[in-house]
Protein backbone atom coordinates (compact mmCIF):
# COMPACT_ATOMS: atom_id res chain seq x y z
CA UNK A 1 0.00 0.00 0.00
CA UNK A 2 1.31 3.47 -0.74
CA UNK A 3 1.32 6.06 2.03
CA UNK A 4 0.06 9.57 1.15
CA UNK A 5 0.46 12.25 3.82
CA UNK A 6 -0.56 15.90 3.93
CA UNK A 7 1.51 18.06 6.29
CA UNK A 8 0.77 21.57 7.56
CA UNK A 9 3.36 23.95 9.05
CA UNK A 10 2.20 27.19 10.71
CA UNK A 11 4.47 27.67 13.73
CA UNK A 12 5.58 31.22 12.96
CA UNK A 13 5.06 33.45 9.91
CA UNK A 14 5.10 30.95 7.02
CA UNK A 15 1.95 29.07 6.01
CA UNK A 16 3.03 25.87 4.32
CA UNK A 17 1.53 22.59 3.10
CA UNK A 18 3.26 19.58 1.62
CA UNK A 19 2.21 16.21 0.19
CA UNK A 20 4.43 13.14 0.51
CA UNK A 21 4.06 9.68 -1.02
CA UNK A 22 6.11 6.81 0.41
CA UNK A 23 8.88 9.06 1.73
CA UNK A 24 9.12 11.25 -1.42
CA UNK A 25 8.01 14.90 -1.35
CA UNK A 26 5.54 15.61 -4.16
CA UNK A 27 4.76 19.24 -3.35
CA UNK A 28 5.87 21.91 -0.89
CA UNK A 29 3.93 25.19 -1.02
CA UNK A 30 5.11 28.07 1.20
CA UNK A 31 3.31 31.41 1.62
CA UNK A 32 5.51 33.85 3.54
CA UNK A 33 3.86 36.75 5.36
CA UNK A 34 5.15 40.15 4.22
CA UNK A 35 3.09 42.16 6.73
CA UNK A 36 5.68 41.85 9.55
CA UNK A 37 8.60 43.62 7.86
CA UNK A 38 7.14 47.07 8.62
CA UNK A 39 7.19 46.19 12.37
CA UNK A 40 10.78 44.89 12.41
CA UNK A 41 9.74 41.43 13.64
CA UNK A 42 6.87 38.94 13.70
CA UNK A 43 3.67 40.28 15.33
CA UNK A 44 2.01 37.13 16.75
CA UNK A 45 -1.61 38.28 16.48
CA UNK A 46 -1.15 39.34 12.85
CA UNK A 47 0.61 36.06 12.05
CA UNK A 48 -2.31 33.91 13.20
CA UNK A 49 -4.83 36.04 11.28
CA UNK A 50 -2.83 35.77 8.06
CA UNK A 51 -2.49 31.97 8.52
CA UNK A 52 -6.30 31.83 8.64
CA UNK A 53 -6.61 33.60 5.30
CA UNK A 54 -3.99 31.45 3.56
CA UNK A 55 -4.24 27.93 4.94
CA UNK A 56 -6.97 26.65 2.62
CA UNK A 57 -5.47 27.94 -0.65
CA UNK A 58 -1.97 26.78 0.33
CA UNK A 59 -3.34 23.28 1.08
CA UNK A 60 -5.30 23.16 -2.19
CA UNK A 61 -2.19 24.17 -4.12
CA UNK A 62 -0.16 21.44 -2.40
CA UNK A 63 -2.77 18.78 -3.29
CA UNK A 64 -3.09 19.96 -6.90
CA UNK A 65 0.72 20.23 -7.25
CA UNK A 66 1.05 16.65 -6.06
CA UNK A 67 -1.82 15.43 -8.24
CA UNK A 68 -3.52 13.86 -5.19
CA UNK A 69 -7.17 13.97 -4.13
CA UNK A 70 -7.74 14.55 -0.42
CA UNK A 71 -9.69 11.27 -0.35
CA UNK A 72 -6.39 9.42 -1.08
CA UNK A 73 -4.66 10.78 2.04
CA UNK A 74 -3.71 8.25 4.74
CA UNK A 75 -2.93 10.78 7.51
CA UNK A 76 -2.77 14.51 8.26
CA UNK A 77 0.33 15.90 9.97
CA UNK A 78 0.82 19.28 11.62
CA UNK A 79 3.38 21.18 13.69
CA UNK A 80 2.38 20.78 17.33
CA UNK A 81 5.14 23.09 18.71
CA UNK A 82 7.28 24.90 19.64
CA UNK A 83 6.15 28.17 18.07
CA UNK A 84 3.66 31.04 18.39
CA UNK A 85 0.59 29.64 20.08
CA UNK A 86 -1.97 31.47 17.90
CA UNK A 87 -0.19 30.37 14.72
CA UNK A 88 0.06 26.77 15.95
CA UNK A 89 -3.66 26.76 16.81
CA UNK A 90 -4.61 27.64 13.23
CA UNK A 91 -2.58 24.75 11.75
CA UNK A 92 -3.62 22.23 14.40
CA UNK A 93 -7.36 23.07 14.20
CA UNK A 94 -7.25 22.84 10.42
CA UNK A 95 -5.39 19.51 10.50
CA UNK A 96 -7.77 18.10 13.11
CA UNK A 97 -10.84 19.11 11.09
CA UNK A 98 -9.43 17.44 7.98
CA UNK A 99 -8.50 14.29 9.85
CA UNK A 100 -12.02 14.08 11.32
CA UNK A 101 -13.72 14.73 7.98
CA UNK A 102 -11.54 12.24 6.09
CA UNK A 103 -11.47 9.69 8.94
CA UNK A 104 -7.68 9.37 8.83
CA UNK A 105 -5.21 9.59 11.74
CA UNK A 106 -3.49 12.72 12.93
CA UNK A 107 0.27 13.08 13.41
CA UNK A 108 1.72 15.84 15.62
CA UNK A 109 5.29 16.87 14.77
CA UNK A 110 7.93 18.67 16.87
CA UNK A 111 9.19 21.61 14.78
CA UNK A 112 12.86 21.23 15.76
CA UNK A 113 12.85 17.47 15.19
CA UNK A 114 11.48 18.26 11.73
CA UNK A 115 14.31 20.72 11.00
CA UNK A 116 16.79 17.92 11.81
CA UNK A 117 14.93 15.38 9.63
CA UNK A 118 14.82 17.80 6.69
CA UNK A 119 18.16 16.15 5.95
CA UNK A 120 16.21 12.99 5.01
CA UNK A 121 14.22 14.62 2.20
CA UNK A 122 16.90 14.26 -0.50
CA UNK A 123 19.78 11.87 -1.11
CA UNK A 124 22.34 11.31 0.31
CA UNK A 125 20.85 10.83 3.79
CA UNK A 126 22.90 10.84 7.00
CA UNK A 127 23.44 7.59 8.85
CA UNK A 128 22.94 7.26 12.62
CA UNK A 129 24.39 8.46 14.90
CA UNK A 130 25.02 11.94 13.51
CA UNK A 131 25.37 15.45 14.89
CA UNK A 132 23.08 18.21 13.67
CA UNK A 133 23.73 21.93 14.10
CA UNK A 134 20.18 23.35 14.05
CA UNK A 135 20.20 27.10 13.56
CA UNK A 136 16.98 29.08 13.18
CA UNK A 137 15.31 32.29 14.29
CA UNK A 138 14.35 30.81 17.64
CA UNK A 139 16.92 28.06 18.29
CA UNK A 140 20.62 27.31 18.11
CA UNK A 141 21.35 23.73 19.09
CA UNK A 142 23.77 20.89 18.57
CA UNK A 143 21.78 17.68 18.54
CA UNK A 144 23.06 14.13 18.84
CA UNK A 145 20.71 12.19 16.57
CA UNK A 146 20.58 8.49 17.44
CA UNK A 147 17.45 7.58 15.49
CA UNK A 148 14.51 9.29 13.72
CA UNK A 149 12.88 9.84 17.11
CA UNK A 150 15.81 9.64 19.55
CA UNK A 151 17.52 13.01 19.69
CA UNK A 152 19.50 14.62 22.48
CA UNK A 153 20.34 18.32 22.70
CA UNK A 154 24.04 18.39 23.69
CA UNK A 155 24.56 22.14 23.30
CA UNK A 156 22.36 25.19 22.90
CA UNK A 157 22.30 28.95 23.13
CA UNK A 158 22.02 30.53 26.54
CA UNK A 159 20.44 33.72 25.13
CA UNK A 160 19.80 34.78 21.51
CA UNK A 161 19.57 32.36 18.60
CA UNK A 162 21.92 32.66 15.61
CA UNK A 163 19.02 33.83 13.41
CA UNK A 164 18.25 36.55 15.97
CA UNK A 165 21.89 37.66 15.86
CA UNK A 166 21.51 38.11 12.09
CA UNK A 167 18.12 39.81 12.38
CA UNK A 168 19.10 42.16 15.22
CA UNK A 169 22.29 43.19 13.43
CA UNK A 170 20.23 43.84 10.32
CA UNK A 171 17.87 46.09 12.25
CA UNK A 172 20.86 48.05 13.71
CA UNK A 173 22.04 48.78 10.18
CA UNK A 174 18.50 49.62 9.01
CA UNK A 175 17.88 46.52 6.87
CA UNK A 176 14.29 45.18 6.72
CA UNK A 177 13.12 42.13 8.71
CA UNK A 178 14.06 39.29 8.38
CA UNK A 179 17.60 40.54 7.90
CA UNK A 180 19.48 37.22 7.63
CA UNK A 181 19.03 36.74 3.87
CA UNK A 182 19.92 40.41 3.19
CA UNK A 183 23.11 40.24 5.29
CA UNK A 184 24.05 37.10 3.37
CA UNK A 185 23.58 38.94 0.04
CA UNK A 186 25.47 42.11 1.06
CA UNK A 187 28.29 40.08 2.67
CA UNK A 188 29.15 38.57 -0.72
CA UNK A 189 30.86 41.81 -1.81
CA UNK A 190 32.35 42.67 1.59
CA UNK A 191 35.60 41.90 3.40
CA UNK A 192 35.00 39.43 6.28
CA UNK A 193 38.21 40.61 7.98
CA UNK A 194 37.40 44.34 7.76
CA UNK A 195 36.16 44.52 11.37
CA UNK A 196 36.93 42.20 14.28
CA UNK A 197 34.03 41.24 16.56
CA UNK A 198 34.62 39.30 19.80
CA UNK A 199 34.09 35.57 20.11
CA UNK A 200 32.31 34.73 23.41
CA UNK A 201 33.93 32.38 25.87
CA UNK A 202 31.10 29.95 26.68
CA UNK A 203 31.87 26.61 28.34
CA UNK A 204 31.13 23.24 26.75
CA UNK A 205 29.02 23.01 23.64
CA UNK A 206 26.76 25.95 24.48
CA UNK A 207 26.48 29.25 22.61
CA UNK A 208 25.87 32.90 23.45
CA UNK A 209 25.10 35.69 20.99
CA UNK A 210 23.96 38.53 23.25
CA UNK A 211 27.51 39.88 23.81
CA UNK A 212 28.09 40.00 20.08
CA UNK A 213 24.86 41.98 19.63
CA UNK A 214 25.99 44.53 22.24
CA UNK A 215 29.45 44.88 20.75
CA UNK A 216 27.96 45.48 17.28
CA UNK A 217 25.64 48.12 18.75
CA UNK A 218 28.58 50.02 20.36
CA UNK A 219 30.73 49.59 17.27
CA UNK A 220 28.04 51.13 15.03
CA UNK A 221 27.37 54.02 17.47
CA UNK A 222 31.09 54.86 17.79
CA UNK A 223 31.64 54.87 14.07
CA UNK A 224 28.54 56.92 13.28
CA UNK A 225 29.83 59.57 15.72
CA UNK A 226 33.00 59.84 13.60
CA UNK A 227 31.26 59.48 10.24
CA UNK A 228 27.47 59.83 9.97
CA UNK A 229 27.56 57.96 6.63
CA UNK A 230 29.49 55.01 8.10
CA UNK A 231 26.70 52.44 7.60
CA UNK A 232 25.99 53.34 3.97
CA UNK A 233 29.70 53.48 3.08
CA UNK A 234 30.75 50.24 4.78
CA UNK A 235 27.58 48.12 4.75
CA UNK A 236 29.12 45.25 2.77
CA UNK A 237 32.15 45.05 5.08
CA UNK A 238 29.93 45.24 8.20
CA UNK A 239 27.71 42.40 6.90
CA UNK A 240 30.68 40.24 5.86
CA UNK A 241 32.46 40.75 9.21
CA UNK A 242 29.38 40.03 11.33
CA UNK A 243 28.51 36.97 9.25
CA UNK A 244 32.10 35.75 9.51
CA UNK A 245 31.95 35.96 13.32
CA UNK A 246 28.54 34.26 13.65
CA UNK A 247 29.73 31.45 11.38
CA UNK A 248 33.00 31.02 13.29
CA UNK A 249 31.12 30.81 16.63
CA UNK A 250 28.80 28.13 15.23
CA UNK A 251 31.47 26.03 13.54
CA UNK A 252 33.94 26.13 16.43
CA UNK A 253 31.36 24.43 18.66
CA UNK A 254 30.34 22.01 15.93
CA UNK A 255 33.99 20.99 15.57
CA UNK A 256 34.25 20.57 19.35
CA UNK A 257 31.13 18.36 19.40
CA UNK A 258 32.38 16.23 16.50
CA UNK A 259 35.70 15.67 18.31
CA UNK A 260 34.02 14.99 21.66
CA UNK A 261 31.59 12.40 20.29
CA UNK A 262 34.04 11.13 17.66
CA UNK A 263 31.39 11.45 14.95
CA UNK A 264 32.06 12.24 11.29
CA UNK A 265 28.44 12.27 10.11
CA UNK A 266 27.53 15.96 10.39
CA UNK A 267 24.35 17.77 9.35
CA UNK A 268 23.16 21.37 9.42
CA UNK A 269 19.51 22.49 9.43
CA UNK A 270 17.20 25.46 10.08
CA UNK A 271 16.75 28.86 8.42
CA UNK A 272 20.35 30.01 9.03
CA UNK A 273 21.67 26.89 7.26
CA UNK A 274 20.69 28.57 3.99
CA UNK A 275 23.41 31.18 4.71
CA UNK A 276 26.02 30.90 1.98
CA UNK A 277 28.91 31.84 4.29
CA UNK A 278 27.95 29.08 6.73
CA UNK A 279 27.50 26.54 3.92
CA UNK A 280 30.89 27.33 2.35
CA UNK A 281 32.76 27.35 5.68
CA UNK A 282 31.09 24.06 6.71
CA UNK A 283 32.14 22.43 3.43
CA UNK A 284 35.75 23.59 4.01
CA UNK A 285 35.70 22.34 7.61
CA UNK A 286 34.33 18.98 6.45
CA UNK A 287 37.14 18.55 3.96
CA UNK A 288 39.75 19.26 6.64
CA UNK A 289 38.13 16.81 9.11
CA UNK A 290 37.03 14.06 6.73
CA UNK A 291 33.36 14.62 7.68
CA UNK A 292 30.38 13.57 5.59
CA UNK A 293 28.39 16.81 5.51
CA UNK A 294 24.62 17.06 4.91
CA UNK A 295 22.80 20.36 4.32
CA UNK A 296 19.19 20.44 3.01
CA UNK A 297 18.30 22.26 -0.21
CA UNK A 298 17.55 25.94 0.50
CA UNK A 299 13.73 25.50 0.29
CA UNK A 300 13.91 22.93 3.12
CA UNK A 301 16.13 25.08 5.41
CA UNK A 302 13.68 27.85 6.31
CA UNK A 303 10.27 26.87 7.69
CA UNK A 304 8.44 24.51 5.33
CA UNK A 305 5.87 21.70 5.51
CA UNK A 306 8.04 19.19 3.62
CA UNK A 307 10.15 18.70 6.76
CA UNK A 308 6.93 18.12 8.74
CA UNK A 309 5.85 15.58 6.10
CA UNK A 310 9.11 13.59 6.19
CA UNK A 311 9.07 13.50 10.01
CA UNK A 312 5.41 12.44 9.95
CA UNK A 313 6.27 9.65 7.51
CA UNK A 314 8.66 8.04 10.02
CA UNK A 315 6.06 8.53 12.77
CA UNK A 316 3.40 6.93 10.54
CA UNK A 317 5.64 3.89 9.99
CA UNK A 318 6.18 3.66 13.76
CA UNK A 319 2.41 3.98 14.45
CA UNK A 320 3.01 7.17 16.45
CA UNK A 321 -0.30 9.07 16.14
CA UNK A 322 -1.76 12.06 17.97
CA UNK A 323 -5.19 12.01 19.69
CA UNK A 324 -7.68 14.62 18.50
CA UNK A 325 -7.72 16.02 22.03
CA UNK A 326 -3.99 16.96 22.01
CA UNK A 327 -3.39 20.71 22.18
CA UNK A 328 -0.43 22.42 20.47
CA UNK A 329 2.19 23.88 22.77
CA UNK A 330 4.28 27.07 22.37
CA UNK A 331 7.15 25.53 24.33
CA UNK A 332 7.84 21.87 23.76
CA UNK A 333 10.54 20.01 25.61
CA UNK A 334 12.62 17.50 23.70
CA UNK A 335 12.14 13.89 24.57
CA UNK A 336 15.59 12.97 25.89
CA UNK A 337 16.92 10.07 23.82
Ligand code: KG4
Nearest residue numbers: 136137138163178180184271272275302303
Ligand atom coordinates in the same frame (compact mmCIF):
# COMPACT_ATOMS: atom_id res chain seq x y z
O1 KG4 B 1 13.94 28.09 10.48
P1 KG4 B 1 13.38 29.43 10.24
O2 KG4 B 1 12.74 29.71 8.89
O3 KG4 B 1 12.31 29.81 11.30
C1 KG4 B 1 12.43 29.47 12.66
O4 KG4 B 1 12.07 28.32 13.00
O5 KG4 B 1 12.92 30.36 13.41
O6 KG4 B 1 14.56 30.48 10.48
C2 KG4 B 1 14.38 31.85 10.30
C3 KG4 B 1 15.71 32.54 10.59
C4 KG4 B 1 15.60 34.07 10.56
O7 KG4 B 1 16.28 34.57 11.68
C5 KG4 B 1 16.31 34.45 9.27
O8 KG4 B 1 16.91 35.73 9.29
C6 KG4 B 1 17.35 33.36 9.16
O9 KG4 B 1 16.67 32.19 9.56
N1 KG4 B 1 17.85 33.19 7.80
C7 KG4 B 1 19.12 33.49 7.42
C8 KG4 B 1 19.20 33.24 6.03
N2 KG4 B 1 17.97 32.81 5.60
C9 KG4 B 1 17.16 32.78 6.71
N3 KG4 B 1 20.16 33.91 8.15
C10 KG4 B 1 21.32 34.11 7.49
N4 KG4 B 1 21.47 33.92 6.16
C11 KG4 B 1 20.45 33.48 5.39
N5 KG4 B 1 20.62 33.28 4.09
Ligand code: ZN
Nearest residue numbers: 115136271303
Ligand atom coordinates in the same frame (compact mmCIF):
# COMPACT_ATOMS: atom_id res chain seq x y z
ZN1 ZN C 1 11.94 26.72 12.04
